[in-house]
Amino acid sequence: MEKEEREAVCPLKYALNLVGGKWKLPIICILAREESVRYNSLKRKLCGITNMMLSQSLKELEENGIVHREQYNEIPPRVEYSLTKEGRSILEPLDSLSEWGKTHMDRMQTQSPYCRECRDTK
Amino acid sequence: MEKEEREAVCPLKYALNLVGGKWKLPIICILAREESVRYNSLKRKLCGITNMMLSQSLKELEENGIVHREQYNEIPPRVEYSLTKEGRSILEPLDSLSEWGKTHMDRMQTQSPYCRECRDTK
DNA sequence: CCGCATCCTCCCCGATACTG
DNA sequence: CAGTATCGGGGAGGATGCGG
Numbered sequence A, B: 001m002e003k004e005e006r007e008a009v010c011p012l013k014y015a016l017n018l019v020g021g022k023w024k025l026p027i028i029c030i031l032a033r034e035e036s037v038r039y040n041s042l043k044r045k046l047c048g049i050t051n052m053m054l055s056q057s058l059k060e061l062e063e064n065g066i067v068h069r070e071q072y073n074e075i076p077p078r079v080e081y082s083l084t085k086e087g088r089s090i091l092e093p094l095d096s097l098s099e100w101g102k103t104h105m106d107r108m109q110t111q112s113p114y115c116r117e118c119r120d121t122k
Numbered sequence C: 001c002c003g004c005a006t007c008c009t010c011c012c013c014g015a016t017a018c019t020g
Numbered sequence D: 001c002a003g004t005a006t007c008g009g010g011g012a013g014g015a016t017g018c019g020g
Helices: A011-018 A024-032 A039-045 A051-063 A091-107 B011-018 B024-032 B039-045 B051-063 B091-107
Strands: A067-072 A078-083 B067-072 B078-083
Touching: A011 B024, A011 B091, A024 A039, A024 A051, A024 A078, A024 A091, A024 B011, A039 A051, A039 A078, A051 A067, A091 B011, A091 B091, B024 B039, B024 B051, B024 B078, B024 B091, B039 B051, B039 B078, B051 B067
Parallel strands: none
Antiparallel strands: A067 A078, B067 B078
């Protein structure tokens, strides 16, 4: 994902790659419901994530213009993460996919409760 | 993906899992533009796919109600694959994600041509 | 408090060969 | 023509520990 192999990539695969991986979607869902969130607060809400994965996911999301990182040089250090305007604009497409998923789950008799993070992005 | 570990799954992750993996999206994009396609025709359009991956992907898509498999008992054997009505209904959400991706690619100065399969699902 | 480096594990996917 | 069986490599992601 970090490799500079800029091949032919269709916009759909491109978009899916940006939010791909295990943790990016949960991160986006949390940031969607709050103005800005501190690193450790984010970590507590994402049960089971390691520092490694959280910082890496945030870094990639930031590089792709989805997430904004605001660092305050205080003691103790404080860093706030939030969705950029670009980042917020992906919520609508994701919601429509989520709607499709909900309908499809019902139709396929796949009874599953919703996860805590992604319950509702609206 | 075949494991019976029906945990809590949000509709969004659920939907993304159905079209996840390396080949399912290209397959869907091809089937979106034709009424029905034979196995070997599908294989020729998907440069580089193996029998293993093609049959496995089709099987999972069929189990999930996205793809319909019609078998004709002729000699030589003939099998036609097509999108179900359910399958076609996911094209709209995917298109809106694709639109977002296109806009975002432009804004991020990521110049990339589109791939052959996903050029346009409409 | 925030984040990186290293090592290790698991499973997706490819290559190859074979069958009705 | 339309698949299945088996083996193995590589990359994503987890565990642990260190650094500013």
